[in-house]
Amino acid sequence: MQELEDRIRREGTVKEGNVLKVDAFLNHQCDVALYDAMGAAWAGHFAGRTITKILTIEASGIGMACVAARHFGNVPVVFAKKAQSINLDGDQYVTTVYSFTKQREFPVIVSRRYLGPEDHVLLIDDFLANGKALRGLIDICDHAGATVEGIGIAVEKGFQGGGDQLRADGYDVDSLAIVDSMDPKTGEITFRH
């Protein structure tokens, strides 16, 4: 998606440790018109699929998932919560996710009330790096017996391999910008097309 690539080039900053900061329009200040265009792009890609729910993970995925839902017939958006501790009363699906940015594992939960075997799910997240966050969301869908129809990502860092592994596993991953390389010293970013 050209507009997203242009914004990343203009306003993104490359940090040490393979971290791309896009706080100006995606992760802190939110450009809702851009979110809307992203939602339209995912709706185009996943046209023809039955989507009953969008699943994302707090916090950065929530805004873009909610705007995207407007392009999928206003399906409900469920966000997996990062839990401090696991409450084992059985009313929630639980998995563990290793956080790329925090460099530690934490439990992630979704209430059984909001996801079940009848659901056809579109997963949405802001970034795809090694794929751990998405693997956690897929694990939750597996626990629920829900069908993963596809994965919509704003920015995939292609050089970290998580997206290609998911594609090799048969998932339909639609990343709106795929970063091929980024240099923290020069700030140069190249994209895969």
Ligand code: 5GP
């Ligand atoms: P993964 O689990 O695929 O390794 O990493 C994806 C998750 O880590 C996303 O949910 C995102 O919040 C965070 N993340 C990974 N890489 C970056 C990055 O370069 N910049 C930002 N802002 N977040 C990232």
